[in-house]
Structure formats: structure tokens, C-alpha cells
Amino acid sequence: MSVDTGGRLRGVDAVTAGRLLVPVALVLLWQALATVAGEFALATPAATVGELLGGFADGWLLADLRITLFTLAVAYALAVLVGVWVGVALGLSDFWREVFEPLILGVYSVPKVTLYPVFLFVFALGVESKIAFGWFHGVFPVAILTMAAMETVEDDHLKIGRSLLLSRWQTFREIIVPSILPGLVIGLRLGFNLTFLGVVLGEMFASRAGLGYTLVEYIVGAQIARMLAIIVVLVAVAAAVNVAFFAAEKRLGARGGETADVRM
Amino acid sequence: MSTITDIGPSASLPLTRSQRVKAARGAIVLGFLAFVEFGPTVGLVDPTTLIPLSAMLGELWTLLSTGALEPHVVQTFSAVFGAFALALLTGVPGGVLLWKVETLKEILDPYLLIYYAVPFFAFYPLLISIMGLGIAPIVAIAWGFSVVIVVTNTASGLAEIPEVYVKAGRDMNLTPRQLLQHVYFPAAVPYVFTGLKLGFIYALIGTIASEFILADSGLGWLISFNYDNFDVRGMYAAMLLVVLLALAVNGLLIAIEKRLYRRVRA
Numbered sequence: 001m002s003v004d005t006g007g008r009l010r011g012v013d014a015v016t017a018g019r020l021l022v023p024v025a026l027v028l029l030w031q032a033l034a035t036v037a038g039e040f041a042l043a044t045p046a047a048t049v050g051e052l053l054g055g056f057a058d059g060w061l062l063a064d065l066r067i068t069l070f071t072l073a074v075a076y077a078l079a080v081l082v083g084v085w086v087g088v089a090l091g092l093s094d095f096w097r098e099v100f101e102p103l104i105l106g107v108y109s110v111p112k113v114t115l116y117p118v119f120l121f122v123f124a125l126g127v128e129s130k131i132a133f134g135w136f137h138g139v140f141p142v143a144i145l146t147m148a149a150m151e152t153v154e155d156d157h158l159k160i161g162r163s164l165l166l167s168r169w170q171t172f173r174e175i176i177v178p179s180i181l182p183g184l185v186i187g188l189r190l191g192f193n194l195t196f197l198g199v200v201l202g203e204m205f206a207s208r209a210g211l212g213y214t215l216v217e218y219i220v221g222a223q224i225a226r227m228l229a230i231i232v233v234l235v236a237v238a239a240a241v242n243v244a245f246f247a248a249e250k251r252l253g254a255r256g257g258e259t260a261d262v263r264m
Numbered sequence: 265m266s267t268i269t270d271i272g273p274s275a276s277l278p279l280t281r282s283q284r285v286k287a288a289r290g291a292i293v294l295g296f297l298a299f300v301e302f303g304p305t306v307g308l309v310d311p312t313t314l315i316p317l318s319a320m321l322g323e324l325w326t327l328l329s330t331g332a333l334e335p336h337v338v339q340t341f342s343a344v345f346g347a348f349a350l351a352l353l354t355g356v357p358g359g360v361l362l363w364k365v366e367t368l369k370e371i372l373d374p375y376l377l378i379y380y381a382v383p384f385f386a387f388y389p390l391l392i393s394i395m396g397l398g399i400a401p402i403v404a405i406a407w408g409f410s411v412v413i414v415v416t417n418t419a420s421g422l423a424e425i426p427e428v429y430v431k432a433g434r435d436m437n438l439t440p441r442q443l444l445q446h447v448y449f450p451a452a453v454p455y456v457f458t459g460l461k462l463g464f465i466y467a468l469i470g471t472i473a474s475e476f477i478l479a480d481s482g483l484g485w486l487i488s489f490n491y492d493n494f495d496v497r498g499m500y501a502a503m504l505l506v507v508l509l510a511l512a513v514n515g516l517l518i519a520i521e522k523r524l525y526r527r528v529r530a
Contacts, residue, residue: 121313
């Protein structure tokens with residue numbers, strides 16, 4: 001740090017200051033739009049925060065948040081489990097990787113939301129269909145990025161593992177995971193984001209509970225402030241989890257994934 | 265030129281292996297199609313929840329030939345092209361701006377990175393409340409979903425241009441405008457196209473998902489409407505059409521992209 005010139009430091013400060021100003025600018029823009037449009041068309045940030053606090057105090061928001069987070073947690077855990085397993089299995093076999101890669105990428109390119117009724121048929125209207133739908137969104141990026149990261153595993157390391165008679169689990173834990181970790185973390189982040197999107201999308205259509213469900217319910221009464229309160233909660237959850245992932249990626253020196261294709 | 269590009273990684277593989285790969289892949293696809301076709305008739309799956317592939321195709325053909333699907337196809341593609349045109353007009357200049365103004369890019373980078381982490385469709389009910397039900401909130405959502413990928417890919421695409429091109433241009437005493445016109449833009453075409461490809465696909469997904477949640481027409485709406493009304497045949501026909509359209513659009517854009525990159529690397 002001490003070798004930095006004054007100019008460089010000023011540049012860094014400008015970027016930091018700018019980054020801190022972005023949320024401020026967004027809130028100001030929101031306030032300006034609300035003022036122009038009138039409070040019935042767009043609630044002000046203050047009114048939204050009021051609803052948000054009220055929602056936590058009297059519980060309407062908290063109950064939905066619990067349901068959404070529970071669905072998300074189960075769906076994500078399953079997406080990670082299956083995605084990593086598929087990615088590692090295909091990564092270990094050149095043949096099966098070549099067979100499945102175009103198929104997986106092909107299915108990934110279809111707008112998954114169109115297939116949601118199939119999930120509803122199979123799992124009915126309860127939480128299971130949302131879990132399955134969230135899983136379906138998240139499992140692809142996890143599998144695809146794990147598969148790509150498997151290329152960084154050195155064959156020699158696997159050979160050593162075999163000569164040491166490591167079990168499958170030991171090979172996975174001691175050789176594969178340390179090798180693929182930087183790429184894997186990016187896959188886990190994208191997988192989380194898509195699972196979250198899938199869960200909320202699932203709740204918005206043919207559901208009886210959750211933040212997505214309540215959001216659509218409020219269209220009828222045009223409860224703008226409450227809608228915005230839900231959106232703020234969703235954005236906060238996404239931001240918090242992603243910031244944690246970014247920190248992990250930075251520590252592991254993970255590169256790429258910034259422009260990775262996120263499809264739903 | 266072509267002799268160089270012919271030496272790809274596939275040339276070194278024995279032919280029998282790639283044939284085996286294709287055979288295995290074909291078997292999986294055929295197995296899946298056979299399951300959809302015969303599963304409902306043999307009794308593997310409940311025929312009220314899945315109809316045979318041939319029935320889907322038959323229903324799709326009937327709906328297409330009677331013109332029943334036409335208004336929905338028109339509605340969906342108006343929204344997709346409208347949103348994509350807006351994303352193009354706002355996203356490309358936005359990307360150029362970020363490429364030119366380094367500080368701005370540095371400031372916005374974390375936000376651009378987190379943008380697609382937000383479950384974007386949460387804004388759709390809000391936009392319906394503000395704009396009313398119709399094509400406007402759909403175009404708005406599809407634009408929002410599509411524009412950022414265009415911005416980031418344009419900015420990173422322009423940054424990707426080899427320094428040699430720019431140096432060569434400067435040596436010819438090109439003015440900054442000429443440099444932009446004759447060096448930067450032609451060189452950036454393939455990279456920018458990648459952003460546009462994703463932008464179009466995102467606009468398509470954004471439109472169909474919005475229609476699916478709540479709308480009054482469009483292909484996404486048709487699927488959810490038929491689902492709500494227990495019209496399983498109509499639902500699968502619309503679903504099949506959307507899947508086929510998505511695969512076709514995807515395949516076409518990837519083919520164009522490959523062609524553009526081949527020109528750059530040659």
C-alpha cells in the first residue's frame with residue numbers, strides 16, 4: 001500500500017466512494033420517481049421501510065420468508081448434491097462427458113419455466129413442486145461448472161490416489177475437491193442464484209405460500225409498499241449470500257464466471 | 265487458411281470413438297422420446313399428466329393449421345423483439361461507455377456482477393400494478409433481464425481487441441473516429457455478438473416467464489391458461505412449441521456466432 005502514489009490512492013478512493021454512492025443514488029432515484037408518480041402508483045422508500053419493519057413485527061413477512069428460505073435451502077442442498085455428483089462423474093470419464101455435455105447444454109437453453117406444469121403434475125401444489133423446480137434451475141450451473149472445473153484435476157494426482165488405494169470418498173475429498181474448488185465455488189454461487197430464482201418463480205405461479213405467492217397476491221389490492229418490502233427482502237437475501245460467495249471466491253483466487261451465462 | 269482450421273482437436277480422435285459417442289447420445293435421446301411416446305400408453309405414467317409425443321405433435325399441428333396459435337406467437341415475438349431492440353439500443357452504448365470510462369466500470373463492476381443474482385421476476389407484479397396488465401410490463405421485464413448481459417459483454421468484448429490492431433490503426437494516422445469505425449467496431453463484432461446472442465435469449469426467457477406468471481395472451485400465457493383449465497393436450501402442444509422455438513433460436517444464434525469467431529481467428 002505504501003508504494004502507491006498519491007494519484008493511485010485518489011483513484012482507489014474515487015472508486016470506493018462511487019461504489020458507496022450507487023445505492024444512495026438508487027434510493028434517491030426511487031424517491032424521485034415515487035414523488036413524481038404519486039404515492040398510490042409507487043410507494044416511497046420510507047413507506048416501504050415502514051411496511052418492512054411492520055411486516056417483521058406483525059409477522060406476515062416473516063412467515064412467508066421462513067417458507068421461502070426453507071424451500072430454497074432444501075432445493076439448493078439437493079442441487080449441490082446432484083450437480084457436484086454429476087459434474088464429477090462426467091468429469092472423470094471423457095467418453096460420458098462428450099455424450100452428455102451437448103444434451104445438458106441443450107436442456108439448459110430451454111426456458112425452464114415452460115416446464116413448470118410438469119413439476120406441478122408430478123409433485124402437486126405443495127412445497128415439493130417448488131423444491132423440485134428450484135432444484136431444476138440450480139442443478140445445471142452446478143453440474144456444468146463442476147464438469148468444467150474437473151479439467152484442472154491432474155491425472156498424476158489421480159494415479160497417486162489409486163496407488164495409495166484411496167477409497168472413492170477419499171479420492172473425492174483429498175484430490176478432487178481441493179483441485180476443483182476455485183471453479184466449484186463459482187458454480188455453487190450461480191447455482192444458488194438460479195435455485196433462488198426458480199423457487200420464487202415457482203411460488204409466483206400456482207402456490208399457496210411464500211414470498212413469491214404473496215407478491216402476486218398483492219397485485220389485486222395494488223399494495224405497492226408491501227410488494228416493495230418483499231422485493232427489498234429478496235434483494236437483501238441475494239446480496240448477502242453473493243457477498244459471502246465473492247469473499248470465498250476472492251480467497252480461493254477463483255477466476256471467470258463474471259460473464260458466465262445464467263439461464264433460467 | 266482452411267487447412268489450418270481443419271486441424272482441430274477432433275481430427276486426432278479415432279473415428280470409431282466419436283461414432284460411439286454419437287451412438288450413446290442418440291440412444292439417450294431416443295430413450296427419452298420413447299418414454300414420452302410410450303410411457304402414457306403402456307401405463308408407466310398417468311395419461312392425464314403426460315400425453316404421447318405423437319399426440320403433442322398432432323395437437324400442435326392442428327392448432328398451427330387452424331391459426332389458433334398465431335395471435336400468441338405474434339404477441340410473444342412482438343414483446344421479445346421489442347425488448348431486444350431496446351436492450352440493443354441501450355446496452356451497446358452503455359457497454360461502450362463502460363469501456364471508455366474505466367472508473368465507471370470499476371464502480372459498477374460489483375453491482376453488475378450481482379445483478380443477475382436478484383430474482384428478477386419479483387419486479388413483475390410491481391410493474392403490473394404500475395403499468396397495468398399488457399405488453400408494457402412484459403417488455404420492461406424482458407428488457408431489464410436482457411440489457412445488462414449486453415452491456416457487460418460489449419464492454420468486455422471491446423476490451424478484448426488485440427492491441428496490435430489499434431497500434432496499426434494509429435500508425436496509419438487514423439483519427440479517433442476513424443479508429444472507432446474501422447478498427448474497434450469491426451474487431452469487436454464477434455465479441456459483441458456473444459452479448460447480443462445472450463441478450464436475445466434472455467429477452468425470450470423474460471417474455472415467456474412473465475407471460476406464464478400473469479398475462480392476457482402469448483405463448484407463456486397459453487401454457488399456464490391450458491394448465492389452469494385442465495387442457496393437457498393444448499398445454500403440451502404449447503410447451504412443445506416453446507421448447508422447439510427456444511432450441512431453434514439457440515441453435516441459429518450459436519451457428520452465426522461460430523461463423524463470426526471463425527472469421528476473427530482465421
